Amino acid sequence: MSQNADILIIGGGLSGTMLAVQLLRLPGQRTIVIVEPRTELGRGEAYSAVELGHTLNGNAARMSVDPDNPDDLTQWLTAHIAAGGWPESAEQAVPISELFPPRGLFGVYVQQRLAEAQAIGATYGSTVEHVRAEVVDLQADVDAVQLTLSDGQRLRAGFAVIATGMFPAARTPQTESSGVNAAALDPWDVAAMRQLDPQSTVLIIGSGLTMVDAVVSLEQAGHRGPIEVFSRHGLLPHVRRQPPAWVDFLGEDHSLRSPRQLLRELRRQCRDAIAQGIDWQAPLDTVRVHIARLWSQATDVQRRQFVRHVRPWWESHHHRSPPLSAELLQRLHSQGRLRIHAASFKGLEPDSNAAVSIRIRRRGEHETCVVQGAALINSSGIEYDWRRVARPLPQQLLARGLVQPGPLALGIAATAEGAVLDANGVPAKRLFAMGPPLRGMWWESTAVTDVALQAKALAARLVV
Template sequence: MNQPSNGQATRATRDADVLIVGGGLSGALLAAQLLRLPGRRRLLVIEPRSELGRGEAYSAVELGHTLNGNAARMSVDPDHADDLSRWLGDYIAAGGWPESDQQHVPVSELFPPRGIFGLYVQQRLAEAQALGAVQGSTVDHVRAEAVDLQTNADAAVLTLDDGRQLRGARAVLATGMFPAARTPQTESSGLNAAALDPWDVAAMARLDPRATVLIIGSGLTMVDAVVSLEQAGHRGPIEVFSRHGLLPHVRRQPPTWADFLAEDHSLRSPRQLLRELRRQCHEALAAGVDWQAPLDTVRAHIGRLWSQATDAQRRQFVRHVRPWWESHHHRSPPLSAELVARLHAEGRLRIHAASFKGLEPAADGGLAISIRRRGETQATQVAGAALINSSGIEYDWRRVARPLPRQLLARGLIQPGPLALGIRADAGGAVLDAQGRVAERLFAMGPPLRGMWWESTAVTDVASQAKALAARLAALG
């Protein structure tokens, strides 16, 4: 694009007011919020997938891959907690998702398939697009992968994998999550090359249904993998290996409980929080109330608690508390949990507390892994017909072998977040460079800010960040 004679980019010479890098949930919600605000602005969403609003999480097509939260907890409208419940009720009434009656609960308590949730996000984006058009705002989908980004005094310049360059007044890293099973690693063990995708039912259907399947990791991705295997017709043994051998608890619908953290701001360290949380849970159980009720009140305070903690306290939490926090807080949808429990009771699914040490050569076309069981010093081999990497999300951008993260780090435009989780930014999402300077043209939201807020991946977190960041970008002009 031609530049003005004075060397400065103007609004007329830029391709967009805001370049949104990533068109999954984060990018779609930010675009929707910007389109709803008064004023005229041009938005470009750079996303290699054919559709916006789905990303990694909501591109699933199998009905068995559901949200791990019920509809009442998953609204993309931070001002209306019942937005998804209302949309879903209308969708079902119009003949969509007839299988919903199998859950036997009110609409607000349904756990919809992730593919249907993706439709909901897309519809809300389309509505915002129509509203923006009235005000002269536009959003366009650029189907490409961003591979490099530079900033100068006038613009953010994004380079695409097809060689094109786009200029915007601001750029936002809305890259979403990097699932370990689908993300190239800078220091690869070869696991992904040998493993099946946890969500690829078609590939699993090609296995011998009686074959032994090995799974690394026992969190929610493992639950999805087990659902995929079941839908593929697999009926053989499933051996699951994770460091602590913990399974996600099933998500229930507990009654309300007093928000004890709102009443007592003296609870700051992980140790203080855990001590009081245990007391609250014991108190609930003694009163005949589900222990999940007190735990669920903590959700609203996680960002504050994490941001005010010292690095030493954060490390203490990650090292000693994180596995139990994940299994108790990131809970499994009921139908998926029932499947895992049934297979475990039948003896078909076994959970092992063991660390994955690497791949091993195996005879007769199979594969083998080296694992070290908890309490043992020597590694042992375990053989199977197939392997699935369900180790969750890769948050350390230094380990992600994708062009854009590597270029941003190499250029010093970003720095790793606390404990190397995501990237560092100020409280409003402006990225900090390698020298700690606050960027004027580069912002981030959602999962990349995991290290700043700990819980920065849930729908409600992303929705709230999208609204706040949109207001900040609009104010900058």
């Protein structure tokens, strides 16, 4: 049987690239093909950022792509800065491990780790090739997986891995029909924002880290007018500090499971920390390593309770803002230029004289009202429900019954090893997934550290 590769990786963002890195480092000869429409591997949306102000949300010490070496990024940055890279970092008087690198620079780091792994792989006779296309269909039989690409090409291999990352949100009411994405500015497109009247009012839907980036972009673009932010709970991400270590209270007590119990205990731990003069972020950060276990052990009822009642607070307290971005938001807020409204977005308002007109409902009110601005930015998040993702591959995989929605329809279902479950719940022998598509399996399956760990484990599984 003719095969183009041993392993086909669909998507060459951080996940697909780190999987290739881990595979190349393992002894044995293998042919790896990454299918990725972008010009460069290792970047995806997150690490294609070009603005220095669009930084990682964690400091270098927290963002290693090597699960065996937590200092890997710090070491790489130290060498990079010593060689004259990122000269602006000298403006921050902190150790390199505490710097929050620009995401575009992080992409360079990932690419360098890929190049090094290619050199190691070459000694085993392993190769990696980047095919620039979108995978539009996938078929699997007992011997192989076959991909159909957007240019009509077909590729076969013994294994395929879905590393397609996140898809933009389409869940806001009437999003598609009202064309909100078409009407909205890209949160990272500083050049487009330069076209705005600097004094004009900008409306932003969503108040998470993408909103933080959007405000950074507006500032870079020279915008000096009002910014009105609308989100259901009106919660802003907290600023990330460097809290000291705290006792791993969840590691010591596995009986804590329900969201209510967990929240009560977490609050108690935070109060204890504050009473001792320690940052509340210390106990909170110990929870992170237990999230996958807690989520996978939880019942669907408990998961729903978490999503409904705890998620907004988890998002704003755990997914924290880089300090420099947080300072900017704080400044704009105190100047009265940035206002946060607890209000849900109800849709675009047609037939308005303003450039953008949206209908919202403020929290606690029954009536809706209309707000006008010169521009709109949609930072309301990610679409994890594949049934609503209007891309060919997710649609085809669902239609062929090769995948099924994950718990709470978040991404797709898979085994603990990442083998995807078909429509009948049978684990695939040749088709795997990693990263954001496994959101429903682990809840946190997106951050650098999640992806790095999954890449290492999956590589070991694929070469067995």
